[in-house]
Amino acid sequence: MNGNDLLNGIRDKFKDDITNVFEKSETRVYIDITAESIVRFANYLFRDAGARFNIASGTDARDHMEILYHFIVEEINLLISLRVKLDKSKLEIQSLANLFEGANWIEREMNEMLGITFHGHPDMRRLLLSDDWPEGVYPLRCDYKEWDPNAIRDRGV
């Protein structure tokens, strides 16, 4: 298997779900996909293509929310990043944590940091933020105000 075969296979199999493919270099490929297809994509890459899930990274791109799911196919040294764009009024996507345990914690992290809902996640508790962190405040969003007038820390005490 080489990188081109794999990418052509993905293009054939998911041609309705792919909106753009950007081959940045020999080892990095970014594929823009629809949010509905993420579980099928992840299943194909993880189970059939033997890829490893590196991590996902959520970004607030101001007009929409973006999640990049990074998978690496170790045998051919190809890092595939699946890009999902979510509308800010509908921040929800299917969870991958039931497919493989490695996606469990990062989805919990994205949930509390960016406010994205992951449907079907087995254990959606807070991971990094403290228990007294207010509900509905997401620190990695662009509109997050760091200086909270009610926080003891920010009053200079």
Next chain:
Amino acid sequence: MGRTIVPIGPYHPLQEEPEFFTLTVEGERVVGVDARIGYNHRGIEKLSERKTFDQSTFVIERICGICSTSHPFAYTRAVEDVFPMEVPERAKYIRTIVAEGERVHSHLLWLGLAGHFLGYNTVFMWAWKIREEILDVMEILSGNRNNYAMFKPGGVRRDIKSDDIPVVLKKIDSIVPTLELLRKAVIDDPVLHARTKGVGILTKQEAIDFCALGPTSRASGVARDIRKDSPYGAYNRMQWKMIITENGDVFDKLVVRILEMLESVRIMKYCLNELPDGEIDANLKDIPPGEGIGHIEAPRGETFHYVKSDGTNRPVRHKVRAPTFMNLPTYKATIVGETISDATIILAAIDPCYCCTERVAVKNAKGKKIFDGEDLIKLSQRKTEKIRSKMGVK
């Protein structure tokens, strides 16, 4: 039988991932485990968005005191991947030397503490004694025992003087006999076998499902090493072995780390002997808009950084994923069914941070304290003593 909740934690200030475990035990057996992290969450990703690309290198270096090379290494590679560009050959060699020096001292630190937990305080003394030699080497090369500040996007900040190389080579050679001795001691010791073999097994399939990294995955028979899979630095310039074992227990994780140190020493010696001449810095000016991913093999596994640039001098988004983030959840699979006296060494076997185990407290249902951290280590040491006397080994 009644169930008892055993809280371990909550936090220690060393690594970026302090943790609080809740073990549920029935008698001596662990039947459930849950982890809570985030006590030391410092918002480095958010902070990095406010710094310039150059300043971020220093912030990133301070994520972890032990991995103060791997984070800047992954970050600088992510920034270079935005172009994408390659750094000068000499810089690649210097980066490799620093990264391998870090691997040796990190594994020695782990080995010493693992020895202490198991009641082998001689191993603790020896491992930490030769770790000083490696820290001296790093001080000669970078000026610091830790937080080396050697990395910058596009190259390294500090050159290696040719006068220093013989001194450094001599120091590195001096630790090899002790490493060999430790290797033989671990592989031949029947007490250590009885204590760690078959304990805390992570199967190959579990390692794949948990996306385990580094020595944790290699001990379970998953051939996964970024230095081989996606070669970077000078790692594809020389021959070296990826250490893989099959069983996934604590013993195999011990063996993988010891054998890896010997490989790291060989890589360091090769790089120092074959250090090419030339520039050490590509003098990057402006970072173009785009995305970059850098991932390298840290002592504990793959460190992953993602950087998004919009053409200004600051990253728009900087994602940091440390290897322990993927390795930590594996004890959902390893610790259940084991005894409480093995809990410390299983939790320690993935090489998370250690201060946590100093803060362990065991309480019974009424909340009365039965054990604290030192007691748990003593419990673990006593078990080794018992096996020793049973076998008639002194």
